[in-house]
Amino acid sequence: MAKRRVMFTFPSELITQPVIYNLGHKYNIVTNIRRADVTEDRGWVILELEAGDEALETGLEYVRGLGVQVNTMEGDVVAG
């Protein structure tokens, strides 16, 4: 089992969708939300995901496909 710390940023049309619930159920990924801020038109969630490597990759691909931005928890690490 691998763990990954990620940040999801939601566009307004996905704010009301159970994206994280579906990610857990469809791909058998344990989702553990640590911090979040969701408003009417935008929102982000920082969470830890735990699953096999393949499940993590396909699960994150599913989330990206929905229109969620997936970034590393630390923000961009490639600096100027």
Place this chain on the structure above:
Amino acid sequence: MPYVTHLHCRECGRRYPLEAVHACEFCFGPLEAVYDYDALSKNVTRESIERGPHSIWRYRDLLPITGEEVVDINAGFTPLIRARRLGEILGLRELWLKNDCVNPSYSFKDRPVAVASTRALELGFDVLACASTGNLAGAVAAHAARAGMEAYIFIPADLEQGKIIGASIYGPTLVAVDGNYDEVNRLCSELAYNYPWAFVNVNMRPYYAEGSKSLGYEVAEQLGWRAPDCAVVPLASGAMFTMIWKGLNELHRIGLIDSVPTRMMATQAEGCSPIVEAYEKGTMNIRPVKPNTIAKSLAIGNPADGYYALKTIQDSKGGAAAVSDDEVVEGMKLLAETEGIFAETAGGVTVAGLRRLVKSGAISRDELTVAFITGNGLKTQEAVVGKLKEPLTIPPTLQAFQEALAARNSQAASAGSPVVSRQ
């Protein structure tokens, strides 16, 4: 005796020892260095600082290191220059430029890396690492060389030759990663977790970030121990911006300056302006973007300190402006032609952003304003190639020179520019 006492989570406040950790285990919030400010107030004076070396190490008591030895390539204590000509053009009575182009590896990144590399040695690391598109690569490679550490530097495969050479000369292991922006970021984040290295802006981030406080300290000291009315800063991750503010407030807290009236002004390029965009929309939520700008040193689409930068703007009653790539080039030229400073694209962002902020009334004529010029123009020459006056090419005769000059002057006169004629 060191004054730094521990790290704490900026979100939930949990305490952590001074180790190579950067995120809170509970809420994943970023960690920050905390100091014994009562002891600092008693023991650190203007005079004790003024007796120190002409580098960031004159402020060593306010930096998160615990030993005596430092990695020193003379970073910091760069000139603060009164910019009368540029100020006149922009409509400012008292404009100053903090010229960080003249750091040893030619950018402000020497400040955070000096602190990160010193702390890395204190914590027993022998490898210094980073992922960078230019300035950070040079700073890490130079400090690692000075410290006798091994350096691993990850760069995007399409990085310009000048920047590759600017880091390679110091002898690091340079790894060119062939992938898009997100892929390079993801790989470098994974590397930071999988290798026992001091990754300066990941596991050393709480120490690394503090180095930029020295910009705030220096400006206050160089202005005669006072904080400016406005600070205009180019933003990438937002860390330097928040740290200038923290530095000024620390000086106030320990009694070295009377007040901090400073309004913090954020500038970004329109092709990567997630912080300015959030500010303009009145939200504290940053929406990550895919960078597309010539200001590559500011091209961070998902800024780690974006929220804290917005908070700094809010707390300081500051402002923000984003500028186009054309304005960036104009800003670089204006700075060079009026004050003799050849800055990289980020400097063009600062000057063009300052121009907008003055025009919109966000900064008024009588405010003492400091603009931060953070990197040297020789690093981003490609941004101005084909956009400068061509040289007059002539055969070696006096007559040829006079004819070429006359032709140039008549061209300038018809374009409405001032004619130069000196014999």
